[in-house]
Amino acid sequence: MESDCPISLILFVLFIGGNCSIEETAVIKLPCLYGSPQHNLLDNQPLPPNTAWVVLGGGQDRKGENLDFEGITFILKDSPVNLTPFLKWGLEDLKCDITPYFTADTQILWPGVTNTDNVVDSWYIYTVKHNGGKFSAATFLTKLSETPEKKEDDKHHVLATFMLSTRTPRVYARLMDNVLLDCAFTVDHRADVSVSWNYRGRGRQEGKILSYNGATKMLQYNWKGVSMQVEELENGYASLLLRNVALKSEGLFICTVSVASLFAEQQIHLQIKERPNVKLNVDSVVTLKEGDERKFVYDASNYYPLDVNMEWLRELPSTELLPSLLNVIYSSHRKNHNGTYSLSCSFLYKASLQDDGVTFTCRVEHESLKKPIRNSVTLIVLPNDDSPVWMLALVVSLILLLLYCVIKYCTDRNTNKRKPY
16 A cells, blocks of 8 residues: 655654654654763763654665664664554654663663663663643663674664553543543563552642552552552553542642563643633613613632633624723632632623613633633613603792792782772
């Protein structure tokens, strides 16, 4: 089957628009950074990382590939420990690092691996992370023995022996959710593995969640509401299930798996996000008379984390003008019993006829929301018809009073007028 991408472009290919996929038979050349164990003689600081290349896949087809690169090249021998499935996301989104793995001058006995003379420089950790947080994988590489005529200082033939990975480097959850923290491993031979899960929270809060001893087959829990399926370890799964997560569960979870004298870990960050519940103190349509006052209150409750943005907007009907912000009063953040927060945003309005048909919109932005929450109130302002009635009544009263005074005056004058006889 012919690949969509020419073999000459496979990989260091940057996949354009996702049209070019990686086949298992493709030769993959992945650019990395190599962290040297050496230090600067002047300030004893670690030397900056160097450019390195990792070549994997292709089987026998890689013999025809040009493997001359600038920098150190690590050529992976075919192995059951296969990183290729992780590379389907596209190489432009990957970060790759290789560092020596120090064994404290201890020889690591590994089936099928012949120890080299230089024990210190025999093992490496090859770490690949997706910049978008889709996965993180750490793979142990061991240098293969080479005949003197094949030795090259800048090319190392290595074997992938043990890989630990997670597809959930960052997990977002709501309160009371059940959350699965993914942790998977692959070993190139059947082996007893030991597993531990640890927690690191805010400040210096730390603790061991569980530990499993591969030699004794003993599993010990230190936390309640968590579980790991021991029977799944045979299939390479050491994932942790958290039940009914609370705010105290937020933090860094560390999965550590050890085989022989090799220890690998993956860190998974769990973050709680609770979306706000919103409520208006008025209906969607409010009718007022000119001069009336009304307080508009918008409540956002039970959200987490703390940062939230609330604002009231005034939008004119049938206009292309941008909404204007209203001067509002905020309450203080109120902390609820479950650790979430609440906030109120309000303003006092005095009705005016020119605001008839205006829409007041409250908008809430929070990191738990994909888009802001918007609630609108349409305003109907009626003229105050009571004013002319009172004025008319006052005028009529004054006229009647004046008429009464005139009649009384005339009556009194006629009564007091002298008769001519």
